[in-house]
Amino acid sequence: MAGLSTSSSMSLPVESDCKDARIGQVIEELDTPTLLLDRAASDGNLARMAGFFRDRPAKLRPHFKNHKCVTLAKRQMLAGAVGMTCAKLGEAEVLVDNGIRDVLIANQVVGAAKVGRLVRLAKRARITVAVDHIDQVEAISRAAVAAESVVNLLIEVDIGMGRCGLTTGEAVLKLATTLTGMPGVEFSGLQAYEGHLVNVVDREQRRIQSRDAMQQAVEIRRLLERSGIPVSCISGCSSATYDCTGILDGVDEIQAGTYATMDRQYFRLTPEFEVALSILVRVISRPGPGKAVLDVGVKGAGAEFGVPGIRDYPDVVIPFFLAEEHVVMNQTPDWSIGQPLHMIPSHACTTCNLYREMVVHENGVVVDVWPIEASGRLS
Ligand SMILES: Cc1ncc(COP(=O)(O)O)c(C=O)c1O
Numbered sequence: 001m002a003g004l005s006t007s008s009s010m011s012l013p014v015e016s017d018c019k020d021a022r023i024g025q026v027i028e029e030l031d032t033p034t035l036l037l038d039r040a041a042s043d044g045n046l047a048r049m050a051g052f053f054r055d056r057p058a059k060l061r062p063h064f065k066n067h068k069c070v071t072l073a074k075r076q077m078l079a080g081a082v083g084m085t086c087a088k089l090g091e092a093e094v095l096v097d098n099g100i101r102d103v104l105i106a107n108q109v110v111g112a113a114k115v116g117r118l119v120r121l122a123k124r125a126r127i128t129v130a131v132d133h134i135d136q137v138e139a140i141s142r143a144a145v146a147a148e149s150v151v152n153l154l155i156e157v158d159i160g161m162g163r164c165g166l167t168t169g170e171a172v173l174k175l176a177t178t179l180t181g182m183p184g185v186e187f188s189g190l191q192a193y194e195g196h197l198v199n200v201v202d203r204e205q206r207r208i209q210s211r212d213a214m215q216q217a218v219e220i221r222r223l224l225e226r227s228g229i230p231v232s233c234i235s236g237c238s239s240a241t242y243d244c245t246g247i248l249d250g251v252d253e254i255q256a257g258t259y260a261t262m263d264r265q266y267f268r269l270t271p272e273f274e275v276a277l278s279i280l281v282r283v284i285s286r287p288g289p290g291k292a293v294l295d296v297g298v299k300g301a302g303a304e305f306g307v308p309g310i311r312d313y314p315d316v317v318i319p320f321f322l323a324e325e326h327v328v329m330n331q332t333p334d335w336s337i338g339q340p341l342h343m344i345p346s347h348a349c350t351t352c353n354l355y356r357e358m359v360v361h362e363n364g365v366v367v368d369v370w371p372i373e374a375s376g377r378l379s
Pocket of ligand 1: 063066106193195198236237238239240255256257258259
């Protein structure tokens with residue numbers, strides 16, 4: 001049994017009935033590549049983030065896209081999250097199937113097949129979805145009436161990212177006015193994500209710029225409220241901005257995701273969280289002096305935010321190019337054939353999406369194996 005400590009006075013038990021033969025094994029003896037999670041490090045991250053919001057008005061709604069693992073989501077809920085955020089309807093279905101009863105899909109759900117799944121899911125749990133056009137709303141409303149369910153809607157505001165969302169208060173007010181009172185849907189507030197600023201390396205600059213961006217959503221909230229439309233929620237923010245936009249007056253929900261596992265990129269941005277995720281890899285060839293080939297490439301390590309690193313070897317540089325199944329490195333230490341190494345991916349979210357399970361360890365010994373139930377759920 002693992003205890004997830006969320007404060008000095010509270011320990012949340014999370015039982016595992018896993019009988020995997022790898023339990024008790026030293027991680028370096030595992031087959032490779034294997035996705036590893038350091039449980040103590042991840043628990044520490046969950047407790048730190050939960051602790052930050054425990055006595056603040058905003059509440060955590062962690063983003064499931066980070067790890068896509070139901071066990072981790074349940075640990076986040078036990079640590080105090082009010083529900084989960086998803087990128088995809090398929091992720092939301094996995095969460096509801098596994099007992100999570102309050103799920104936000106922070107994206108637009110479009111197309112008859114998906115809208116049908118959405119309104120059916122809304123019969124089984126409180127489901128909220130982002131919208132930014134009346135056509136999306138009408139389709140959901142019609143389907144929800146037919147299915148006798150209710151879907152909660154957040155109007156997405158583009159606060160500078162340039163992805164989805166309305167850009168003016170007038171446009172938000174018009175959509176909110178139109179959809180208020182439509183059957184099968186309930187206006188719940190605003191979705192606003194400062195994704196264009198989460199990678200600003202200078203923390204003070206990130207703080208100033210992201211607060212300015214999120215303030216736009218808060219001002220739109222005030223406009224709606226002055227116009228007589230109650231706004232129960234602004235949902236947004238990230239692991240890199242939780243301590244600036246997350247404490248802004250008028251922001252209610254924090255969609256931080258990566259803090260649970262962390263990765264190489266986020267460790268540069270928020271070193272107060274520990275890197276819990278790694279990929280156990282092996283040296284499979286030493287074709288020349290200083291040259292080493294590892295048994296994982298882009299099919300096993302998300303690399304959108306730059307090349308991975310090798311734990312304990314901060315000076316060893318992985319070249320820019322990752323092949324499908326290989327990393328070829330020059331100027332390596334005297335690693336032997338078969339030597340296990342811990343690769344730290346630059347992007348945890350796409351890495352977890354490549355695996356079906358994470359092998360959980362403490363002090364280098366396997367203690368559990370957690371399925372990644374929503375891996376590959378792209379629709
Ligand atoms: C809508 C939305 N909210 C929140 C996040 C924050 O996640 P993270 O904490 O991993 O940056 C993301 C990340 O892509 C997102 O797309």
